[in-house]
Amino acid sequence: MNPGTTRKSLISWGLAILIVVLLGLVPLYGSPYTMILTTSIIMYAALTVSWVMFSGPTGNVSLAPAAFMGMGIYTAASLGKFLPLPLVILVGAAGSFCLALLVGALTLRLKGLYFSIFTFGLVLLMRQLVLWYEVRFTHTRGRFVVVIDNTTIFYVMLAIFVVLLITAHRLRRSKYGAALDAIGEDEEAAAHTGINVTALKTITFSLSALFMGATGSIMATKWTYIDPYIAFDPFFSFMPVLMAVFGGMGTFYGPIIGAAVFGLLEELLLTQFPFYYMLMFGIILVVAITYLPDGLIGLVTKWKKGGRAANNASP
Amino acid sequence: MRVLEGKKLTKFFGGLAAVSEVDFNVDQGEIVGLIGPNGAGKTTLFNLISGAIVPDSGVLEFKGQKLTGLPAHRVCRAGVARTFQSVRIFPNMSVLANVSLGAVFGTKSGMSSAVAATAGEELLDFVGLAGASATRAGDLTLAHQKRLEVARALATQPEVLLLDELIAGLNATEASEVMDLITRIRDRGITILMIEHVMKAIMSICARIIVLHHGEKIAEGTPAEITSNETVIMIYLGK
Amino acid sequence: MIVAILDVVVAGLLLGGIYALISVGLSLQYGVARVFNVAHGEFMMLGALSTWSLNQALGLNPIIAMAVCGPVAFVIGYVLHRTLFKRLRRISASIGAFEGSSMLASFGLLFIIQNVANIVWNTQTKAYTFMTYPVSIFGALFAANRLVTLAFAVAFGVVFYLFLVQTRLGKAIRAAAQDPKTAALMGVNINQVLALCFGFGALMAGLGGLLVSMSYPMQTTMGLEYTIITIIVVALGGMGSIPGSFIGGFSLGLIGSIVTKIEPGLSLAAYYLLFMLVLWIKPTGIMGK
Numbered sequence: 001m002n003p004g005t006t007r008k009s010l011i012s013w014g015l016a017i018l019i020v021v022l023l024g025l026v027p028l029y030g031s032p033y034t035m036i037l038t039t040s041i042i043m044y045a046a047l048t049v050s051w052v053m054f055s056g057p058t059g060n061v062s063l064a065p066a067a068f069m070g071m072g073i074y075t076a077a078s079l080g081k082f083l084p085l086p087l088v089i090l091v092g093a094a095g096s097f098c099l100a101l102l103v104g105a106l107t108l109r110l111k112g113l114y115f116s117i118f119t120f121g122l123v124l125l126m127r128q129l130v131l132w133y134e135v136r137f138t139h140t141r142g143r144f145v146v147v148i149d150n151t152t153i154f155y156v157m158l159a160i161f162v163v164l165l166i167t168a169h170r171l172r173r174s175k176y177g178a179a180l181d182a183i184g185e186d187e188e189a190a191a192h193t194g195i196n197v198t199a200l201k202t203i204t205f206s207l208s209a210l211f212m213g214a215t216g217s218i219m220a221t222k223w224t225y226i227d228p229y230i231a232f233d234p235f236f237s238f239m240p241v242l243m244a245v246f247g248g249m250g251t252f253y254g255p256i257i258g259a260a261v262f263g264l265l266e267e268l269l270l271t272q273f274p275f276y277y278m279l280m281f282g283i284i285l286v287v288a289i290t291y292l293p294d295g296l297i298g299l300v301t302k303w304k305k306g307g308r309a310a311n312n313a314s315p
Numbered sequence: 316m317r318v319l320e321g322k323k324l325t326k327f328f329g330g331l332a333a334v335s336e337v338d339f340n341v342d343q344g345e346i347v348g349l350i351g352p353n354g355a356g357k358t359t360l361f362n363l364i365s366g367a368i369v370p371d372s373g374v375l376e377f378k379g380q381k382l383t384g385l386p387a388h389r390v391c392r393a394g395v396a397r398t399f400q401s402v403r404i405f406p407n408m409s410v411l412a413n414v415s416l417g418a419v420f421g422t423k424s425g426m427s428s429a430v431a432a433t434a435g436e437e438l439l440d441f442v443g444l445a446g447a448s449a450t451r452a453g454d455l456t457l458a459h460q461k462r463l464e465v466a467r468a469l470a471t472q473p474e475v476l477l478l479d480e481l482i483a484g485l486n487a488t489e490a491s492e493v494m495d496l497i498t499r500i501r502d503r504g505i506t507i508l509m510i511e512h513v514m515k516a517i518m519s520i521c522a523r524i525i526v527l528h529h530g531e532k533i534a535e536g537t538p539a540e541i542t543s544n545e546t547v548i549m550i551y552l553g554k
Numbered sequence: 555m556i557v558a559i560l561d562v563v564v565a566g567l568l569l570g571g572i573y574a575l576i577s578v579g580l581s582l583q584y585g586v587a588r589v590f591n592v593a594h595g596e597f598m599m600l601g602a603l604s605t606w607s608l609n610q611a612l613g614l615n616p617i618i619a620m621a622v623c624g625p626v627a628f629v630i631g632y633v634l635h636r637t638l639f640k641r642l643r644r645i646s647a648s649i650g651a652f653e654g655s656s657m658l659a660s661f662g663l664l665f666i667i668q669n670v671a672n673i674v675w676n677t678q679t680k681a682y683t684f685m686t687y688p689v690s691i692f693g694a695l696f697a698a699n700r701l702v703t704l705a706f707a708v709a710f711g712v713v714f715y716l717f718l719v720q721t722r723l724g725k726a727i728r729a730a731a732q733d734p735k736t737a738a739l740m741g742v743n744i745n746q747v748l749a750l751c752f753g754f755g756a757l758m759a760g761l762g763g764l765l766v767s768m769s770y771p772m773q774t775t776m777g778l779e780y781t782i783i784t785i786i787v788v789a790l791g792g793m794g795s796i797p798g799s800f801i802g803g804f805s806l807g808l809i810g811s812i813v814t815k816i817e818p819g820l821s822l823a824a825y826y827l828l829f830m831l832v833l834w835i836k837p838t839g840i841m842g843k
Contacts, residue, residue: 063661117785178412181405182405186404193416193421194421195416196388285659285662290638290659
């Protein structure tokens with residue numbers, strides 16, 4: 001953990017506030033297209049930062065973002081007609097939180113691999129369950145989402161992202177952030193130091209799911225028509241992982257840069273090369289894991305330092 | 316006063332009894348040694364006490380409070396801390412951060428990060444690592460990492476400290492420094508149960524010694540009694 | 555009444571046979587090569603769709619197509635291991651780190667393979683017909699192709715089991731699964747064995763896909779569900795245990811068949827419930843240590 005000088009952190013804070021303010025001006029001065037694109041990038045950034053909030057320090061890879069995002073999307077699609085927007089987002093967030101609590105309580109006390117594979121199938125399970133429910137009880141195959149104007153979506157998404165950043169930052173700097181790091185280094189030793197590993201992991205995991213759910217709820221209007229297949233799409237588990245691995249998980253701006261890069265790429269390539277861009281992303285993920293274990297940020301840091309300090313304890 | 320007590324502790328791994336019907340007790344202020352050939356079940360016994368694993372049968376008590384089946388973090392908070400045979404510090408965190416974690420999370424009532432940092436500095440000084448606070452823990456030598464682990468365990472304000480082969484792998488100077496540290500810990504009022512292979516250390520600082528072999532307790536007594544015990548001599552020389 | 559029960563039971567066995575076969579592949583890849591291959595189902599999908607293409611383009615029936623699809627799947631798996639996973643193993647600090655990064659890499663592979671398939675075959679559902687005439691067993695009617703599927707699934711499983719137990723290479727594989735370091739010391743070419751296992755895993759998946767294609771329609775997205783089911787089978791039966799995969803596979807097949815009879819559309823939920831139970835009670839699975 002870096003001590004970080006006061007000047008360095010002041011600069012970081014200043015930059016962060018500046019960026020948020022600049023972003024806030026996009027709807028006023030940018031074209032509608034720019035605003036929608038920026039919304040998309042902020043959405044990806046939110047998913048990635050929340051994913052890193054848990055999976056980064058602990059090393060427990062969650063493949064469930066799509067399930068939590070999907071809960072948010074489907075909540076908005078179902079309740080959007082009956083509840084005001086803030087409540088819809090709250091319900092979406094709360095639903096994802098509860099689902100994550102259940103999953104976490106069950107699987108986070110086991111080996112990390114079991115957690116990962118349980119979360120891997122979660123999106124498909126949710127899809128099937130929701131589909132079954134709709135077919136069996138409500139007899140609706142799909143739902144039309146209540147339309148919200150793009151400017152509102154932008155500002156709400158930005159607000160969620162800002163709250164997320166503040167939460168993630170506070171967590172990181174708190175004693176719980178240190179505990180999460182310890183868990184990632186040596187879970188058993190952390191437990192013997194008095195840390196309630198399962199409880200802390202479960203709550204952090206649920207917190208990250210909460211933000212994914214909120215993101216889903218506000219972004220639901222990206223699609224005018226929602227069915228379980230559209231809402232629960234494994235692609236939204238893939239993207240945060242790709243962006244985090246590529247951008248680097250040790251810092252805050254790493255995932256954000258990853259989100260910006262791939263959000264832009266997706267936008268540019270989506271219409272022209274529908275399957276090719278996803279293929280390319282898959283290749284980039286494999287290459288990044290193999291050749292860029294610390295992500296792009298890690299690579300840049302390595303260049304700046306000109307090689308790393310020795311990593312071993314001498315015998 | 317009896318601080319730590321185990322009755323008929325048993326643990327099977329597959330079909331093999333790693334620990335079999337072991338009774339033991341430790342009184343306040345004692346330094347008790349736990350010895351035995353490799354595979355005797357010493358570390359398994361520690362794992363049972365610290366909550367890393369759950370016994371198949373038997374009871375563990377700490378100051379009359381039932382310890383059996385409690386998860387590791389609860390055992391730690393209750394007042395029983397341990398170190399590991401393969402030094403398990405948090406290598407990518409600073410030395411001070413390692414120790415502070417123990418103070419923040421491992422004490423009965425918890426502590427704020429600021430207070431924990433002060434307590435941590437004091438402990439680092441106590442174990443002889445003053446000035447290393449900001450060093451990355453993984454960059455320390457093995458001997459210093461062992462001390463860090465002790466400091467971290469002490470930060471949880473234990474009443475009983477389990478030390479697993481603290482002296483193994485150290486040269487003569489380091490070893491005597493550690494032995495001195497152990498007595499200073501006891502002088503602070505902490506009861507110690509230590510696994511050790513270095514006989515000289517065990518014989519000189521332990522008031523009482525428990526001998527395990529194939530998971531069973533085969534002898535118990537003062538150093539003098541143990542060194543003259545025929546069964547003990549057999550198992551160490553008779554192989 | 556008997557017919558109804560038989561209906562469900564045999565349908566369950568048919569499904570289970572496929573699950574078992576594909577699960578053996580995953581079990582091999584994780585049990586020996588320590589790669590948790592979440593792209594496993596994609597190999598199955600490739601097997602299914604290649605068989606369809608061979609059927610459409612050359613009129614080959616699936617039994618003959620086995621001679622093509624099997625070896626090709628094996629080679630792809632083998633090469634993948636020798637290039638990607640071997641390198642990952644080298645750069646990983648520990649087995650745990652390798653398991654994590656190889657799983658993530660296979661996650662990337664999933665998207666690569668699925669999108670290559672989308673480009674080659676497009677996203678529409680496809681099917682072909684093969685031996686669809688009905689066969690009667692104690693009064694219950696089943697399509698012949700499903701019975702052929704079951705027969706081959708069991709046959710492959712048995713052949714492979716015998717291979718593991720009787721042949722020298724098979725024993726090397728089992729040794730490597732138990733203790734790679736010692737096996738290497740005893741002269742087993744570990745890298746070769748690991749890559750072979752990965753290849754065999756892909757082979758099982760590919761053949762499983764081929765068998766599925768005989769009786770069911772297919773699309774490029776079909777793999778994910780099979781991957782998840784396979785994961786649950788392996789968790790239930792015990793990671794790295796081949797008999798366990800068979801027990802788990804047939805169990806899940808039966809459960810799926812029963813649940814589909816009572817409440818269609820809830821089969822995956824039932825599997826997940828079972829998954830949760832296994833994780834709660836005995837995470838290492840029925841045959842696991």
